[in-house]
Amino acid sequence: MNFSDVVWPEIGQGLIDTLVMSGVSLVFAVLLGLPLGVLLFLSGRRQLLQHHGVHAGLSAVVNGLRSVPFIILLIVMIPFTVLLIGTSIGVAGAVPPLVISAAPFYARLVENVLREVDRGLFDACQAMGATTRQIIFGALLPESLPGLVAAATVTGVALVSYSAMAGAIGGGGLGDLAIRYGYQRFQVDVMVITVALMVVLVQLLQWAGDRLTLHFTRK
Protein backbone atom coordinates (compact mmCIF):
# COMPACT_ATOMS: atom_id res chain seq x y z
CA MET A 1 0.00 0.00 0.00
CA ASN A 2 1.50 3.32 -1.00
CA PHE A 3 -0.33 6.59 -0.73
CA SER A 4 1.12 8.07 -3.96
CA ASP A 5 -1.96 7.82 -6.15
CA VAL A 6 -4.44 8.92 -3.49
CA VAL A 7 -6.61 11.68 -4.82
CA TRP A 8 -6.33 14.14 -1.94
CA PRO A 9 -8.68 16.79 -3.34
CA GLU A 10 -11.38 14.16 -3.65
CA ILE A 11 -10.81 13.08 -0.09
CA GLY A 12 -11.04 16.67 1.05
CA GLN A 13 -14.32 17.06 -0.81
CA GLY A 14 -15.55 13.78 0.64
CA LEU A 15 -14.83 14.99 4.14
CA ILE A 16 -16.70 18.22 3.51
CA ASP A 17 -19.62 16.29 2.01
CA THR A 18 -19.78 14.03 5.04
CA LEU A 19 -19.69 17.01 7.37
CA VAL A 20 -22.43 18.78 5.42
CA MET A 21 -24.63 15.69 5.13
CA SER A 22 -24.44 14.75 8.79
CA GLY A 23 -24.50 18.35 10.00
CA VAL A 24 -27.55 19.41 8.01
CA SER A 25 -29.30 16.14 8.81
CA LEU A 26 -28.55 16.59 12.51
CA VAL A 27 -30.08 20.07 12.50
CA PHE A 28 -33.27 18.81 10.88
CA ALA A 29 -33.36 15.66 12.98
CA VAL A 30 -33.24 17.79 16.12
CA LEU A 31 -35.80 20.26 14.80
CA LEU A 32 -38.21 17.42 14.09
CA GLY A 33 -37.21 15.02 16.83
CA LEU A 34 -37.28 17.47 19.72
CA PRO A 35 -40.95 18.46 19.44
CA LEU A 36 -41.81 14.86 18.66
CA GLY A 37 -39.96 13.67 21.77
CA VAL A 38 -41.52 16.36 23.95
CA LEU A 39 -44.97 15.40 22.72
CA LEU A 40 -44.19 11.72 23.19
CA PHE A 41 -43.18 12.47 26.77
CA LEU A 42 -46.02 14.83 27.66
CA SER A 43 -48.73 12.58 26.26
CA GLY A 44 -47.42 9.62 28.24
CA ARG A 45 -49.05 8.06 31.26
CA ARG A 46 -49.51 10.41 34.21
CA GLN A 47 -47.80 13.26 32.40
CA LEU A 48 -49.00 16.82 31.93
CA LEU A 49 -50.83 16.26 28.65
CA GLN A 50 -51.63 12.61 29.14
CA HIS A 51 -53.42 11.31 26.06
CA HIS A 52 -53.38 7.65 25.30
CA GLY A 53 -54.35 7.92 21.63
CA VAL A 54 -51.74 10.54 20.77
CA HIS A 55 -49.05 8.71 22.66
CA ALA A 56 -49.81 5.36 21.10
CA GLY A 57 -49.97 6.93 17.63
CA LEU A 58 -46.65 8.77 17.89
CA SER A 59 -45.05 5.79 19.48
CA ALA A 60 -46.14 3.55 16.61
CA VAL A 61 -44.76 5.99 14.00
CA VAL A 62 -41.44 6.26 15.84
CA ASN A 63 -41.12 2.52 16.27
CA GLY A 64 -42.16 1.92 12.67
CA LEU A 65 -39.54 4.24 11.22
CA ARG A 66 -36.86 2.94 13.53
CA SER A 67 -37.52 -0.66 12.60
CA VAL A 68 -36.83 -0.10 8.88
CA PRO A 69 -33.16 -0.83 8.14
CA PHE A 70 -31.48 2.33 6.90
CA ILE A 71 -30.34 0.86 3.60
CA ILE A 72 -33.97 -0.06 2.84
CA LEU A 73 -35.18 3.35 3.91
CA LEU A 74 -32.71 4.91 1.47
CA ILE A 75 -34.24 3.04 -1.42
CA VAL A 76 -37.86 3.27 -0.36
CA MET A 77 -37.55 7.02 0.04
CA ILE A 78 -36.13 7.70 -3.42
CA PRO A 79 -39.43 8.87 -4.99
CA PHE A 80 -40.20 11.03 -2.00
CA THR A 81 -36.71 12.52 -1.99
CA VAL A 82 -36.94 13.35 -5.68
CA LEU A 83 -40.30 14.99 -5.08
CA LEU A 84 -38.92 16.98 -2.18
CA ILE A 85 -35.62 18.27 -3.55
CA GLY A 86 -35.52 17.18 -7.16
CA THR A 87 -32.79 14.56 -6.87
CA SER A 88 -32.09 11.42 -4.91
CA ILE A 89 -28.35 11.40 -5.30
CA GLY A 90 -25.51 13.52 -4.05
CA VAL A 91 -25.28 15.24 -0.72
CA ALA A 92 -28.73 16.84 -0.97
CA GLY A 93 -30.36 13.54 -1.91
CA ALA A 94 -28.91 11.86 1.17
CA VAL A 95 -30.32 14.37 3.63
CA PRO A 96 -34.04 13.44 3.64
CA PRO A 97 -33.53 9.73 4.37
CA LEU A 98 -30.92 10.59 7.01
CA VAL A 99 -33.36 12.97 8.70
CA ILE A 100 -36.24 10.51 8.52
CA SER A 101 -34.13 7.85 10.15
CA ALA A 102 -32.48 10.08 12.78
CA ALA A 103 -35.47 12.17 13.89
CA PRO A 104 -37.42 9.28 15.47
CA PHE A 105 -34.20 8.03 17.03
CA TYR A 106 -33.59 11.43 18.60
CA ALA A 107 -37.25 11.70 19.64
CA ARG A 108 -36.97 8.47 21.62
CA LEU A 109 -33.79 9.66 23.28
CA VAL A 110 -35.48 12.97 24.12
CA GLU A 111 -38.41 11.16 25.69
CA ASN A 112 -36.04 9.22 27.92
CA VAL A 113 -34.08 12.32 28.88
CA LEU A 114 -37.27 14.15 29.85
CA ARG A 115 -38.41 11.26 31.99
CA GLU A 116 -35.40 11.86 34.18
CA VAL A 117 -36.66 15.30 35.18
CA ASP A 118 -37.91 15.21 38.76
CA ARG A 119 -41.71 15.28 38.80
CA GLY A 120 -41.54 17.50 41.85
CA LEU A 121 -40.46 20.31 39.54
CA PHE A 122 -43.73 20.15 37.67
CA ASP A 123 -45.58 20.29 40.99
CA ALA A 124 -43.56 23.34 41.98
CA CYS A 125 -44.19 25.05 38.66
CA GLN A 126 -47.90 24.33 38.72
CA ALA A 127 -48.10 25.53 42.30
CA MET A 128 -46.47 28.78 41.14
CA GLY A 129 -49.22 29.15 38.58
CA ALA A 130 -47.28 28.08 35.50
CA THR A 131 -49.22 27.05 32.41
CA THR A 132 -48.19 23.87 30.60
CA ARG A 133 -46.46 25.97 27.96
CA GLN A 134 -44.52 27.86 30.63
CA ILE A 135 -43.53 24.58 32.26
CA ILE A 136 -42.19 23.22 28.97
CA PHE A 137 -40.13 26.25 28.04
CA GLY A 138 -39.29 27.49 31.52
CA ALA A 139 -38.50 24.26 33.32
CA LEU A 140 -38.70 21.05 31.30
CA LEU A 141 -36.36 22.00 28.44
CA PRO A 142 -33.83 24.12 30.40
CA GLU A 143 -33.59 21.49 33.12
CA SER A 144 -32.89 18.72 30.63
CA LEU A 145 -30.60 20.70 28.33
CA PRO A 146 -27.46 18.69 29.18
CA GLY A 147 -29.30 15.45 28.44
CA LEU A 148 -30.72 16.85 25.21
CA VAL A 149 -27.24 17.86 24.06
CA ALA A 150 -25.84 14.45 24.95
CA ALA A 151 -28.67 12.80 23.00
CA ALA A 152 -27.94 15.06 20.01
CA THR A 153 -24.30 13.97 20.17
CA VAL A 154 -25.28 10.32 20.03
CA THR A 155 -27.55 11.10 17.10
CA GLY A 156 -24.75 13.03 15.37
CA VAL A 157 -22.37 10.09 15.70
CA ALA A 158 -25.00 7.77 14.27
CA LEU A 159 -25.50 10.20 11.39
CA VAL A 160 -21.81 10.19 10.48
CA SER A 161 -21.84 6.45 10.02
CA TYR A 162 -25.27 6.42 8.34
CA SER A 163 -24.08 9.10 5.92
CA ALA A 164 -21.37 6.70 4.86
CA MET A 165 -24.06 4.20 4.01
CA ALA A 166 -25.84 6.83 1.98
CA GLY A 167 -22.69 6.83 -0.12
CA ALA A 168 -23.65 3.37 -1.29
CA ILE A 169 -26.41 4.79 -3.43
CA GLY A 170 -24.37 7.71 -4.66
CA GLY A 171 -24.76 10.00 -1.70
CA GLY A 172 -21.23 11.34 -1.84
CA GLY A 173 -18.98 11.84 1.15
CA LEU A 174 -16.31 9.63 2.67
CA GLY A 175 -18.49 6.54 2.47
CA ASP A 176 -18.90 7.05 -1.25
CA LEU A 177 -15.13 7.33 -1.68
CA ALA A 178 -14.50 4.24 0.37
CA ILE A 179 -16.87 2.27 -1.81
CA ARG A 180 -15.76 3.64 -5.16
CA TYR A 181 -12.00 3.52 -4.60
CA GLY A 182 -11.57 1.06 -1.80
CA TYR A 183 -14.15 -1.55 -2.76
CA GLN A 184 -14.61 -1.22 -6.51
CA ARG A 185 -11.02 -0.33 -7.45
CA PHE A 186 -9.23 -2.16 -4.65
CA GLN A 187 -7.44 1.00 -3.50
CA VAL A 188 -6.92 -0.04 0.08
CA ASP A 189 -5.08 3.19 0.92
CA VAL A 190 -8.18 5.28 0.21
CA MET A 191 -10.24 2.91 2.30
CA VAL A 192 -7.80 3.26 5.20
CA ILE A 193 -7.73 7.04 4.98
CA THR A 194 -11.50 7.42 4.83
CA VAL A 195 -12.03 5.08 7.75
CA ALA A 196 -9.36 6.88 9.76
CA LEU A 197 -11.01 10.22 8.99
CA MET A 198 -14.38 8.90 10.11
CA VAL A 199 -12.89 7.61 13.35
CA VAL A 200 -11.31 11.00 14.04
CA LEU A 201 -14.52 12.77 13.10
CA VAL A 202 -16.56 10.67 15.51
CA GLN A 203 -14.02 11.19 18.27
CA LEU A 204 -14.08 14.94 17.76
CA LEU A 205 -17.85 15.02 17.67
CA GLN A 206 -18.14 13.03 20.89
CA TRP A 207 -15.52 15.17 22.58
CA ALA A 208 -17.28 18.40 21.59
CA GLY A 209 -20.66 16.99 22.64
CA ASP A 210 -19.28 15.96 26.03
CA ARG A 211 -17.78 19.40 26.55
CA LEU A 212 -21.04 21.09 25.65
CA THR A 213 -23.03 18.77 27.90
CA LEU A 214 -20.72 19.52 30.78
CA HIS A 215 -20.96 23.22 30.05
CA PHE A 216 -24.72 23.12 30.56
CA THR A 217 -24.64 20.85 33.60
CA ARG A 218 -25.46 22.62 36.86
CA LYS A 219 -25.83 19.66 39.16
Next chain:
Amino acid sequence: MIRIEQLTKIYPGRGADHLALDAVDLSIDKGEIFGIIGRSGAGKSTLIRCLNRLETPSSGRVLVDGQDLSTLSARELPRMRQRLGMIFQHFNLLHAKTVAQNVSFPLRLAGRHDRDAIDRRVDALLERVGLSAYRDSYPARLSGGQKQRVGIARALANAPSVLLSDEATSALDPQTTLSILQLLQDINRELGLTIVLITHEMSVIRNLCDRVAVLDHGRVVETGRVADIFLHPQHAVTRSLLAESGTPDEGALIQLRQRATGPLLRLTFVGDTTYQPLLSRATEETGLRFNILQGSVGRIKETPYGQLLVEAVGAHVEIGPALAFFTRWNVHHEVVA
Protein backbone atom coordinates in the same frame (compact mmCIF):
# COMPACT_ATOMS: atom_id res chain seq x y z
CA MET B 1 -59.69 32.10 54.69
CA ILE B 2 -59.72 28.45 53.63
CA ARG B 3 -62.73 26.21 54.05
CA ILE B 4 -62.59 22.53 53.34
CA GLU B 5 -65.96 20.87 53.08
CA GLN B 6 -66.54 17.14 52.88
CA LEU B 7 -63.35 16.74 50.90
CA THR B 8 -62.96 13.21 49.59
CA LYS B 9 -60.25 11.84 47.37
CA ILE B 10 -60.31 8.37 45.92
CA TYR B 11 -57.33 7.05 44.00
CA PRO B 12 -58.37 4.38 41.54
CA GLY B 13 -56.30 1.30 42.17
CA ARG B 14 -55.82 -2.11 40.73
CA GLY B 15 -58.80 -3.98 42.09
CA ALA B 16 -59.74 -1.88 45.11
CA ASP B 17 -59.84 1.91 45.02
CA HIS B 18 -57.93 3.77 47.69
CA LEU B 19 -59.79 6.23 49.89
CA ALA B 20 -57.06 8.77 50.62
CA LEU B 21 -59.31 11.47 52.09
CA ASP B 22 -62.62 10.70 53.71
CA ALA B 23 -65.06 13.62 54.06
CA VAL B 24 -62.59 16.06 55.56
CA ASP B 25 -64.04 19.26 57.04
CA LEU B 26 -61.65 21.98 58.16
CA SER B 27 -61.62 25.69 58.44
CA ILE B 28 -58.38 27.65 58.45
CA ASP B 29 -58.38 31.24 59.68
CA LYS B 30 -56.58 34.19 58.20
CA GLY B 31 -53.13 34.74 59.70
CA GLU B 32 -52.91 31.51 61.65
CA ILE B 33 -50.41 28.70 61.39
CA PHE B 34 -52.41 25.57 60.92
CA GLY B 35 -50.73 22.21 61.27
CA ILE B 36 -51.86 18.90 59.85
CA ILE B 37 -50.18 15.90 61.39
CA GLY B 38 -50.52 12.22 60.69
CA ARG B 39 -48.60 9.09 60.03
CA SER B 40 -47.14 8.19 56.68
CA GLY B 41 -49.94 7.47 54.26
CA ALA B 42 -52.56 9.28 56.35
CA GLY B 43 -53.37 11.51 53.39
CA LYS B 44 -51.56 14.69 54.43
CA SER B 45 -49.94 15.41 51.08
CA THR B 46 -53.15 14.61 49.28
CA LEU B 47 -55.00 17.07 51.50
CA ILE B 48 -52.56 19.94 51.09
CA ARG B 49 -52.32 19.31 47.34
CA CYS B 50 -56.09 19.66 47.09
CA LEU B 51 -55.73 23.17 48.53
CA ASN B 52 -54.05 24.49 45.37
CA ARG B 53 -55.55 21.88 43.14
CA LEU B 54 -52.40 19.99 42.33
CA GLU B 55 -54.78 17.17 43.12
CA THR B 56 -58.39 17.16 41.99
CA PRO B 57 -60.82 16.15 44.73
CA SER B 58 -63.20 13.28 44.01
CA SER B 59 -65.94 15.17 45.84
CA GLY B 60 -66.34 17.99 48.30
CA ARG B 61 -65.16 21.55 48.05
CA VAL B 62 -62.21 23.76 48.84
CA LEU B 63 -62.96 27.45 49.23
CA VAL B 64 -60.20 30.03 49.34
CA ASP B 65 -61.50 33.46 50.32
CA GLY B 66 -64.95 32.20 49.51
CA GLN B 67 -63.91 31.16 46.00
CA ASP B 68 -64.66 27.53 45.18
CA LEU B 69 -61.54 26.16 43.48
CA SER B 70 -63.48 23.64 41.42
CA THR B 71 -65.33 26.43 39.62
CA LEU B 72 -62.12 28.04 38.34
CA SER B 73 -61.43 27.80 34.64
CA ALA B 74 -58.10 26.64 33.26
CA ARG B 75 -57.22 30.33 32.82
CA GLU B 76 -58.22 31.38 36.31
CA LEU B 77 -56.49 28.55 38.15
CA PRO B 78 -52.89 29.81 37.63
CA ARG B 79 -53.94 33.24 38.96
CA MET B 80 -55.43 31.66 42.05
CA ARG B 81 -52.33 29.52 42.56
CA GLN B 82 -50.17 32.62 42.59
CA ARG B 83 -52.01 33.60 45.76
CA LEU B 84 -51.04 30.31 47.39
CA GLY B 85 -47.28 29.84 47.77
CA MET B 86 -46.00 26.31 48.30
CA ILE B 87 -42.81 24.77 49.65
CA PHE B 88 -41.77 21.15 49.44
CA GLN B 89 -39.86 18.49 51.32
CA HIS B 90 -37.32 18.13 48.54
CA PHE B 91 -37.33 21.85 47.71
CA ASN B 92 -38.04 21.26 43.99
CA LEU B 93 -35.75 24.05 42.84
CA LEU B 94 -34.81 24.46 39.20
CA HIS B 95 -31.20 23.28 38.97
CA ALA B 96 -30.51 25.01 35.71
CA LYS B 97 -31.35 28.40 37.23
CA THR B 98 -29.43 30.48 39.72
CA VAL B 99 -30.86 31.31 43.12
CA ALA B 100 -32.00 34.71 41.84
CA GLN B 101 -33.50 33.17 38.70
CA ASN B 102 -35.38 30.63 40.81
CA VAL B 103 -36.88 33.42 42.88
CA SER B 104 -37.75 35.57 39.88
CA PHE B 105 -39.28 32.64 37.99
CA PRO B 106 -42.75 32.97 39.56
CA LEU B 107 -42.65 36.72 38.89
CA ARG B 108 -42.04 36.09 35.22
CA LEU B 109 -44.72 33.42 35.17
CA ALA B 110 -47.10 36.03 36.52
CA GLY B 111 -46.30 38.16 33.50
CA ARG B 112 -44.02 40.72 35.10
CA HIS B 113 -41.31 41.96 32.77
CA ASP B 114 -39.91 45.11 34.36
CA ARG B 115 -36.37 43.92 35.03
CA ASP B 116 -35.51 46.54 37.61
CA ALA B 117 -38.65 45.88 39.59
CA ILE B 118 -38.02 42.14 39.43
CA ASP B 119 -34.41 42.59 40.57
CA ARG B 120 -35.45 44.75 43.49
CA ARG B 121 -38.10 42.25 44.54
CA VAL B 122 -35.64 39.34 44.28
CA ASP B 123 -33.02 41.21 46.31
CA ALA B 124 -35.54 42.02 49.02
CA LEU B 125 -36.70 38.41 49.20
CA LEU B 126 -33.17 37.02 49.31
CA GLU B 127 -32.28 39.51 52.00
CA ARG B 128 -35.32 38.41 53.98
CA VAL B 129 -34.33 34.75 53.92
CA GLY B 130 -30.67 35.56 54.51
CA LEU B 131 -29.27 34.45 51.15
CA SER B 132 -28.13 37.70 49.55
CA ALA B 133 -24.61 36.33 49.22
CA TYR B 134 -25.84 33.38 47.15
CA ARG B 135 -27.73 35.38 44.54
CA ASP B 136 -25.84 33.95 41.57
CA SER B 137 -25.08 30.48 42.92
CA TYR B 138 -26.70 27.40 41.50
CA PRO B 139 -28.86 25.31 43.86
CA ALA B 140 -26.47 22.36 43.66
CA ARG B 141 -23.98 24.41 45.66
CA LEU B 142 -26.36 25.07 48.55
CA SER B 143 -27.03 23.12 51.75
CA GLY B 144 -30.49 21.71 52.43
CA GLY B 145 -31.41 24.58 54.72
CA GLN B 146 -30.29 27.13 52.16
CA LYS B 147 -32.25 25.36 49.43
CA GLN B 148 -35.37 25.53 51.54
CA ARG B 149 -34.76 29.24 52.10
CA VAL B 150 -34.68 29.68 48.34
CA GLY B 151 -37.90 27.67 48.20
CA ILE B 152 -39.47 30.01 50.73
CA ALA B 153 -38.29 33.14 48.92
CA ARG B 154 -39.66 31.74 45.68
CA ALA B 155 -42.99 30.87 47.29
CA LEU B 156 -43.28 34.42 48.65
CA ALA B 157 -42.34 36.15 45.39
CA ASN B 158 -45.86 36.91 44.25
CA ALA B 159 -46.87 38.03 47.77
CA PRO B 160 -49.32 35.19 48.37
CA SER B 161 -51.78 35.31 51.25
CA VAL B 162 -51.29 31.63 52.07
CA LEU B 163 -48.19 29.47 52.29
CA LEU B 164 -48.60 25.73 51.94
CA SER B 165 -45.79 23.64 53.35
CA ASP B 166 -45.51 19.94 52.57
CA GLU B 167 -43.03 18.48 55.08
CA ALA B 168 -40.72 21.42 54.48
CA THR B 169 -38.31 20.43 57.22
CA SER B 170 -38.42 16.66 56.96
CA ALA B 171 -35.21 16.45 54.95
CA LEU B 172 -33.30 18.75 57.32
CA ASP B 173 -31.30 18.18 60.49
CA PRO B 174 -32.79 19.36 63.83
CA GLN B 175 -30.74 22.56 64.00
CA THR B 176 -31.62 23.60 60.47
CA THR B 177 -35.23 22.60 61.06
CA LEU B 178 -35.43 25.04 63.95
CA SER B 179 -34.01 27.89 61.88
CA ILE B 180 -36.48 27.24 59.06
CA LEU B 181 -39.38 27.03 61.51
CA GLN B 182 -38.22 30.32 63.01
CA LEU B 183 -38.16 31.89 59.57
CA LEU B 184 -41.69 30.65 58.88
CA GLN B 185 -42.89 32.05 62.16
CA ASP B 186 -41.29 35.46 61.49
CA ILE B 187 -42.84 35.59 58.05
CA ASN B 188 -46.20 34.67 59.51
CA ARG B 189 -45.96 37.63 61.90
CA GLU B 190 -44.46 40.19 59.56
CA LEU B 191 -46.67 39.51 56.59
CA GLY B 192 -49.76 38.22 58.35
CA LEU B 193 -49.35 35.22 56.10
CA THR B 194 -51.60 32.23 56.71
CA ILE B 195 -49.52 29.05 56.84
CA VAL B 196 -50.83 25.54 56.35
CA LEU B 197 -48.15 23.00 57.09
CA ILE B 198 -48.14 19.27 57.17
CA THR B 199 -45.68 17.20 59.12
CA HIS B 200 -45.33 13.90 60.88
CA GLU B 201 -43.36 15.46 63.71
CA MET B 202 -45.15 16.70 66.81
CA SER B 203 -42.22 18.96 67.63
CA VAL B 204 -42.89 21.00 64.49
CA ILE B 205 -46.51 21.43 65.54
CA ARG B 206 -45.52 22.38 69.06
CA ASN B 207 -42.96 24.96 67.96
CA LEU B 208 -44.96 26.66 65.32
CA CYS B 209 -48.66 26.02 65.05
CA ASP B 210 -51.66 27.73 66.52
CA ARG B 211 -54.09 25.00 65.67
CA VAL B 212 -53.69 21.45 64.52
CA ALA B 213 -55.69 18.70 62.88
CA VAL B 214 -54.74 15.08 63.34
CA LEU B 215 -55.26 13.01 60.24
CA ASP B 216 -55.55 9.25 60.27
CA HIS B 217 -56.53 7.03 57.35
CA GLY B 218 -57.88 10.03 55.49
CA ARG B 219 -60.02 11.26 58.36
CA VAL B 220 -59.62 14.16 60.74
CA VAL B 221 -59.74 12.43 64.11
CA GLU B 222 -59.02 15.45 66.24
CA THR B 223 -58.67 19.17 65.75
CA GLY B 224 -58.20 22.14 68.02
CA ARG B 225 -55.75 24.55 69.60
CA VAL B 226 -52.28 23.06 69.83
CA ALA B 227 -52.04 23.46 73.60
CA ASP B 228 -55.33 21.62 74.08
CA ILE B 229 -54.36 18.80 71.79
CA PHE B 230 -50.96 18.47 73.41
CA LEU B 231 -52.14 18.52 76.97
CA HIS B 232 -55.39 16.67 76.56
CA PRO B 233 -55.11 14.39 73.58
CA GLN B 234 -58.29 12.46 72.97
CA HIS B 235 -57.50 10.10 70.14
CA ALA B 236 -55.18 7.11 70.29
CA VAL B 237 -53.26 8.28 67.20
CA THR B 238 -52.62 11.68 68.79
CA ARG B 239 -51.42 10.01 71.96
CA SER B 240 -49.03 7.75 70.16
CA LEU B 241 -47.65 10.62 68.07
CA LEU B 242 -47.12 12.53 71.31
CA ALA B 243 -45.49 9.56 72.98
CA GLU B 244 -42.96 9.34 70.14
CA SER B 245 -42.08 12.99 70.52
CA GLY B 246 -40.94 12.37 74.09
CA THR B 247 -44.02 13.39 76.05
CA PRO B 248 -44.54 11.11 79.09
CA ASP B 249 -46.16 7.93 77.95
CA GLU B 250 -49.03 5.99 79.30
CA GLY B 251 -47.14 2.74 79.75
CA ALA B 252 -45.25 4.01 82.78
CA LEU B 253 -48.51 5.14 84.32
CA ILE B 254 -49.69 1.63 85.05
CA GLN B 255 -46.60 0.95 87.14
CA LEU B 256 -46.92 4.23 88.98
CA ARG B 257 -50.53 3.57 89.79
CA GLN B 258 -49.74 0.21 91.32
CA ARG B 259 -47.15 1.72 93.64
CA ALA B 260 -49.17 4.75 94.70
CA THR B 261 -51.35 4.63 97.77
CA GLY B 262 -53.21 7.92 97.41
CA PRO B 263 -55.32 9.17 94.53
CA LEU B 264 -53.51 10.32 91.39
CA LEU B 265 -54.13 13.69 89.84
CA ARG B 266 -53.03 14.99 86.48
CA LEU B 267 -52.53 18.74 86.70
CA THR B 268 -52.04 20.94 83.69
CA PHE B 269 -50.73 24.47 84.04
CA VAL B 270 -50.88 26.79 81.07
CA GLY B 271 -49.61 30.33 80.75
CA ASP B 272 -49.24 32.42 83.91
CA THR B 273 -50.18 29.70 86.38
CA THR B 274 -46.97 27.96 85.34
CA TYR B 275 -45.02 30.56 87.25
CA GLN B 276 -46.93 30.19 90.53
CA PRO B 277 -45.90 27.94 93.46
CA LEU B 278 -49.32 26.37 93.35
CA LEU B 279 -48.53 22.97 94.81
CA SER B 280 -47.16 24.56 98.00
CA ARG B 281 -50.19 26.77 98.28
CA ALA B 282 -52.48 23.82 97.82
CA THR B 283 -50.67 22.10 100.67
CA GLU B 284 -51.11 25.16 102.90
CA GLU B 285 -54.79 25.38 102.13
CA THR B 286 -55.81 21.75 102.15
CA GLY B 287 -53.27 20.06 104.36
CA LEU B 288 -52.61 17.52 101.61
CA ARG B 289 -49.09 16.89 100.41
CA PHE B 290 -48.24 16.07 96.86
CA ASN B 291 -45.78 13.58 95.56
CA ILE B 292 -44.71 14.33 91.99
CA LEU B 293 -44.54 11.09 90.01
CA GLN B 294 -44.14 12.37 86.51
CA GLY B 295 -43.94 15.72 84.90
CA SER B 296 -43.00 17.83 81.97
CA VAL B 297 -42.60 21.53 81.56
CA GLY B 298 -41.95 23.43 78.40
CA ARG B 299 -43.40 25.69 75.81
CA ILE B 300 -46.02 25.14 73.20
CA LYS B 301 -45.35 27.78 70.57
CA GLU B 302 -44.85 30.75 72.95
CA THR B 303 -47.03 29.52 75.78
CA PRO B 304 -45.34 27.99 78.83
CA TYR B 305 -47.00 24.91 80.23
CA GLY B 306 -46.45 22.28 82.84
CA GLN B 307 -48.10 18.95 83.24
CA LEU B 308 -47.64 16.98 86.43
CA LEU B 309 -48.86 13.63 87.62
CA VAL B 310 -49.07 13.85 91.39
CA GLU B 311 -50.11 11.55 94.18
CA ALA B 312 -52.06 13.17 97.02
CA VAL B 313 -50.79 11.95 100.40
CA GLY B 314 -51.95 12.76 103.91
CA ALA B 315 -53.52 11.34 107.08
CA HIS B 316 -57.06 11.63 105.78
CA VAL B 317 -57.02 12.08 102.07
CA GLU B 318 -60.03 14.21 101.17
CA ILE B 319 -59.53 15.26 97.59
CA GLY B 320 -62.54 17.59 97.20
CA PRO B 321 -60.99 20.79 98.59
CA ALA B 322 -57.87 20.26 96.52
CA LEU B 323 -59.90 20.01 93.33
CA ALA B 324 -61.78 23.15 94.29
CA PHE B 325 -58.45 24.89 94.85
CA PHE B 326 -57.14 23.93 91.44
CA THR B 327 -60.37 24.93 89.78
CA ARG B 328 -60.09 28.35 91.41
CA TRP B 329 -56.58 28.74 90.02
CA ASN B 330 -57.55 27.61 86.57
CA VAL B 331 -55.39 24.56 86.70
CA HIS B 332 -56.83 21.82 84.58
CA HIS B 333 -57.12 18.71 86.74
CA GLU B 334 -58.15 15.19 86.18
CA VAL B 335 -58.32 12.37 88.67
CA VAL B 336 -56.52 9.44 87.14
CA ALA B 337 -58.50 6.33 87.92
